[in-house]
Amino acid sequence: RKEVEQDPGPFNVPEGATVAFNCTYSNSASQSFFWYRQDCRKEPKLLMSVYSSGNEDGRFTAQLNRASQYISLLIRDSKLSDSATYLCVVNGRENSGYSTLTFGKGTMLLVSP
Amino acid sequence: DTGVSQNPRHKITKRGQNVTFRCDPISEHNRLYWYRQTLGQGPEFLTYFQNEAQLEKSRLLSDRFSAERPKGSFSTLEIQRTEQGDSAMYLCASSLTWDRRNTEAFFGQGTRLTVV
Numbered sequence: 111r112k113e114v115e116q117d118p119g120p121f122n123v124p125e126g127a128t129v130a131f132n133c134t135y136s137n138s139a140s141q142s143f144f145w146y147r148q149d150c151r152k153e154p155k156l157l158m159s160v161y162s163s164g165n166e167d168g169r170f171t172a173q174l175n176r177a178s179q180y181i182s183l184l185i186r187d188s189k190l191s192d193s194a195t196y197l198c199v200v201n202g203r204e205n206s207g208y209s210t211l212t213f214g215k216g217t218m219l220l221v222s223p
Numbered sequence: 224d225t226g227v228s229q230n231p232r233h234k235i236t237k238r239g240q241n242v243t244f245r246c247d248p249i250s251e252h253n254r255l256y257w258y259r260q261t262l263g264q265g266p267e268f269l270t271y272f273q274n275e276a277q278l279e280k281s282r283l284l285s286d287r288f289s290a291e292r293p294k295g296s297f298s299t300l301e302i303q304r305t306e307q308g309d310s311a312m313y314l315c316a317s318s319l320t321w322d323r324r325n326t327e328a329f330f331g332q333g334t335r336l337t338v339v
Contacts, residue, residue: 197266
């Protein structure tokens with residue numbers, strides 16, 4: 111099982127649609143979770159952290175299920191500017207006792223007029 | 224600009240040559256990461272530093288790769304005897320860590336390496 115696994119893309123949706131991305135992780139000792147956004151040929155940028163209680167930032171809602179080792183990102187009322195690759199990121203504890211950030215492959219979203 | 228800075232932005236080199244990339248993290252950040260990204264893939268972890276100590280190295284990091292962070296500030300990543308398979312975007316990120324917990328990482332714009 112891959113350390114961080116995401117839905118394969120791309121997702122093609124019309125403007126205004128609601129889209130959900132799923133992510134699973136294998137390291138049960140993982141402590142922190144994030145969604146990053148990456149535009150074409152740009153660096154990844156933090157979209158939002160994911161908290162156990164779930165959190166919302168405008169049109170974006172992130173959920174975490176520790177028991178199932180599952181993270182989701184919901185985007186409501188999609189905009190053309192939401193077109194990008196969404197990366198699921200997990201902060202897991204390594205054998206050394208320290209932790210590092212592990213990225214999924216990313217899911218590409220294409221929002222069309 | 225107080226963000227993460229990487230130099231050069233682009234590097235074209237002939238196979239077999241050595242290359243060195245530099246990363247200047249956000250000044251108060253104690254953790255620095257190096258990642259490699261190829262087209263259609265997410266960033267792949269290479270190595271990271273906690274201050275000047277290199278704590279983890281990926282299996283991806285062959286003997287040809289070496290990274291340093293001599294004074295716990297900027298870092299360099301050197302690739303010796305480059306191969307065409309080394310062509311990728313090399314991303315540096317930094318974060319603030321306390322009590323072994325990691326806050327979000329901020330990325331530089333990357334160095335795009337092309338080996339011809």
